[in-house]
Amino acid sequence: MVKTNDGLKKPSNFFQKAKLVIKKNWGGWAIMLPTLILFAYFVWAPLIENVSYSFYEIHRFKKTDFIWFENYKELFADPAFFSALKNTFLYAFWSILIGFLLPLILGLLLSEVIHFRGAFRCILYLPSIISGVSVMLMWVYILDGSRGSMLNAILSLFGKEPITVLANSNFVIPAIVLVMTWRGAGATVLIYLSALQTVDNALYEVARLDNANLFQRIWYVTIPSIKPTVKLLFILQIISVFQVFYEPMMLTAGGPDNASISLMYLCYKYSFIDKNPGVGSACGVILAIIIVSLSLVYFKLSKKEEA
Amino acid sequence: MKLRQKNEGLVVGVEYKHTRFKILYAVIIFLLAVACLSAIIPIGWLFFAGFKEADEIFATPFKFFPDAFNLSKIAEVWKTVGFGKYFINTFVVMAGSVLSAVVLNGLLAYAVSVVKPIGHKLVYNLILASYMIPAVASLVPLYANIVSLGLKGYGIYLPLCLLYGANAYYFMMFKNYFDTIPRSLMEAARLDGANSLRVFFSVVLPLSKPIVGVISIFAMTASWADFLLPYLLLQDDKLATVMVKIYNLKSTMSQMSNFGIDKYLMALTISILPQILMFVIFQKQITGTNATSGVKG
Numbered sequence: 001m002v003k004t005n006d007g008l009k010k011p012s013n014f015f016q017k018a019k020l021v022i023k024k025n026w027g028g029w030a031i032m033l034p035t036l037i038l039f040a041y042f043v044w045a046p047l048i049e050n051v052s053y054s055f056y057e058i059h060r061f062k063k064t065d066f067i068w069f070e071n072y073k074e075l076f077a078d079p080a081f082f083s084a085l086k087n088t089f090l091y092a093f094w095s096i097l098i099g100f101l102l103p104l105i106l107g108l109l110l111s112e113v114i115h116f117r118g119a120f121r122c123i124l125y126l127p128s129i130i131s132g133v134s135v136m137l138m139w140v141y142i143l144d145g146s147r148g149s150m151l152n153a154i155l156s157l158f159g160k161e162p163i164t165v166l167a168n169s170n171f172v173i174p175a176i177v178l179v180m181t182w183r184g185a186g187a188t189v190l191i192y193l194s195a196l197q198t199v200d201n202a203l204y205e206v207a208r209l210d211n212a213n214l215f216q217r218i219w220y221v222t223i224p225s226i227k228p229t230v231k232l233l234f235i236l237q238i239i240s241v242f243q244v245f246y247e248p249m250m251l252t253a254g255g256p257d258n259a260s261i262s263l264m265y266l267c268y269k270y271s272f273i274d275k276n277p278g279v280g281s282a283c284g285v286i287l288a289i290i291i292v293s294l295s296l297v298y299f300k301l302s303k304k305e306e307a
Numbered sequence: 308m309k310l311r312q313k314n315e316g317l318v319v320g321v322e323y324k325h326t327r328f329k330i331l332y333a334v335i336i337f338l339l340a341v342a343c344l345s346a347i348i349p350i351g352w353l354f355f356a357g358f359k360e361a362d363e364i365f366a367t368p369f370k371f372f373p374d375a376f377n378l379s380k381i382a383e384v385w386k387t388v389g390f391g392k393y394f395i396n397t398f399v400v401m402a403g404s405v406l407s408a409v410v411l412n413g414l415l416a417y418a419v420s421v422v423k424p425i426g427h428k429l430v431y432n433l434i435l436a437s438y439m440i441p442a443v444a445s446l447v448p449l450y451a452n453i454v455s456l457g458l459k460g461y462g463i464y465l466p467l468c469l470l471y472g473a474n475a476y477y478f479m480m481f482k483n484y485f486d487t488i489p490r491s492l493m494e495a496a497r498l499d500g501a502n503s504l505r506v507f508f509s510v511v512l513p514l515s516k517p518i519v520g521v522i523s524i525f526a527m528t529a530s531w532a533d534f535l536l537p538y539l540l541l542q543d544d545k546l547a548t549v550m551v552k553i554y555n556l557k558s559t560m561s562q563m564s565n566f567g568i569d570k571y572l573m574a575l576t577i578s579i580l581p582q583i584l585m586f587v588i589f590q591k592q593i594t595g596t597n598a599t600s601g602v603k604g
Contacts, residue, residue: 021425025424027422028418028423029424029426030504031414031415031417031507032414032415032419034472035411035412035415035473036415036430038470038473039473041473042449042466042470042473043475044437045448045452046446046452047445049445049448053448061447061450106342108317109339110339111316112317113336116336116339119343120339120342120343121594122590123343124342124346125594126346126347126586127349127350129583129585129586129593131531131534131550131578131582132532132534133534133554134550134575134578137554138575139349141356141364141568141572142349150352150369153364153366153369154369156368157368157369182349186346190594201314201315204317208319208322214317214318218317243441246534250554264441267446268535271447271450272539280447281448284445284446288440288441291439291444292439298439299439
């Protein structure tokens with residue numbers, strides 16, 4: 001060990017420079033190391049490995065032979081893949097139709113109210129904090145008609161015939177989206193609420209002085225003021241709907257006849273039910289590409305908002 | 308507060324002199340009440356259905372409330388399912404998850420925000436980039452890697468907890484908070500001869516109680532609700548968490564004698580009670596931060 005007065009002398013060669021850099025930084029690196037190892041192990045490595053898995057024959061979760069695009073070919077030859085792709089877009093469509101405006105309207109109503117606001121906020125948020133698994137299993141008994149359901153028991157009050165929502169390929173996606181909206185709307189309401197509270201009050205005053213009616217105030221003041229939030233939440237909603245997984249898994253197992261299967265559930269089904277993880281990984285890669293492209297749009301928008 | 312004193316928002320106090328605005332306000336309250344009712348009726352139905360008899364649940368005509376409240380049924384279901392074991396398992400995983408979520412993400416965020424060794428920008432960008440990609444898309448290699456560790460028994464909880472130490476969302480929240488802490492306090496500690504690690508535990512963490520609280524609550528509720536990876540890894544029933552058990556119970560209950568839908572619904576209620584309890588206790592922190600600091604994926 002050579003003891004030098006690093007700090008005072010100007011480093012003359014590469015090694016001394018390197019030593020200086022290490023001396024200055026090793027403490028920081030040591031602090032980062034444990035977490036970085038975890039990120040590498042749990043996040044980064046699996047992402048890269050997933051791409052490589054998709055080009056291999058996988059046996060008992062171990063790579064055996066490099067098979068080029070065979071997994072992808074198998075995936076694209078499976079009609080379930082196109083059902084899943086189509087359904088994922090259907091999920092997005094219904095979720096925008098049912099779930100996009102509702103939180104915005106509720107947020108707007110909530111921001112106007114001065115009585116019971118805290119109670120309304122809490123109750124609306126309640127469904128969001130209960131775990132997905134229990135909630136979904138609960139909804140099975142509310143919606144599913146196979147052994148009787150709360151829905152049918154209520155319908156019978158009005159003398160209506162029992163219906164089987166989750167077993168009907170036309171109703172199953174809207175029904176699942178309804179459950180998703182029930183679960184997620186509260187959290188979104190809170191985000192809109194906090195955005196609405198930042199709207200400049202002076203703008204409202206000007207609008208009032210101009211005798212603007214309520215709809216004009218909403219249209220010309222409120223909406224433009226919270227537009228960035230609306231845009232971001234719109235994209236975030238699409239991104240999260242593209243990853244819909246627990247709902248089809250718990251409510252329908254993708255059925256009836258793949259009518260509610262989603263890309264994410266298809267990945268899972270290939271990997272862990274059909275024991276064909278190679279094709280599951282290929283499906284994961286496709287899904288990741290779709291979501292990354294959507295996320296890039298999101299980041300572009302949020303950058304614009306910051307600027 | 309009186310309506311007349313409201314001086315912010317779309318409609319202000321003076322306008323509430325007019326009847327049409329009073330009616331409007333009543334309509335708003337009514338609509339919100341309807342929304343709240345739709346939010347809690349399914350949960351309420353679940354709660355009451357657990358107390359009904361199996362054939363009473365879907366009986367016609369529909370009844371919301373049970374004929375009788377048999378409170379001993381809770382204890383009976385608790386014992387039949389053996390919830391005690393699964394609750395303890397879940398609490399162990401929860402404690403580990405909270406600890407690793409706070410310490411590990413906190414340390415990395417501290418290094419990137421305060422210590423700033425060479426390469427901290429690269430680390431920040433790598434984490435930001437991985438934030439966009441859904442974790443489940445890489446489920447197969449993640450699962451394979453964890454299985455290949457060959458952990459036996461309760462050891463399998465270790466990766467489940469450590470997973471919370473690599474969370475991009477928690478990291479970002481920590482970093483944003485640490486960015487706002489005045490540097491002078493940390494510099495003072497450094498001048499006193501404390502190293503970076505000491506500064507983190509004795510200066511930064513005590514100054515960061517609000518964010519530590521928020522991350523703890525998030526990690527707590529998330530690990531209680533965590534399902535997919537625990538379900539895949541905890542095949543052994545004695546290791547199962549509450550969520551894994553409640554899912555498995557659905558397929559095994561048909562083989563259990565005297566365990567009908569009513570008892571299953573009661574078990575579901577038991578599984579969500581801790582979350583409702585956590586929400587009641589921490590609702591300020593939960594609703595407050597979620598609203599101001601962005602959206603979860």
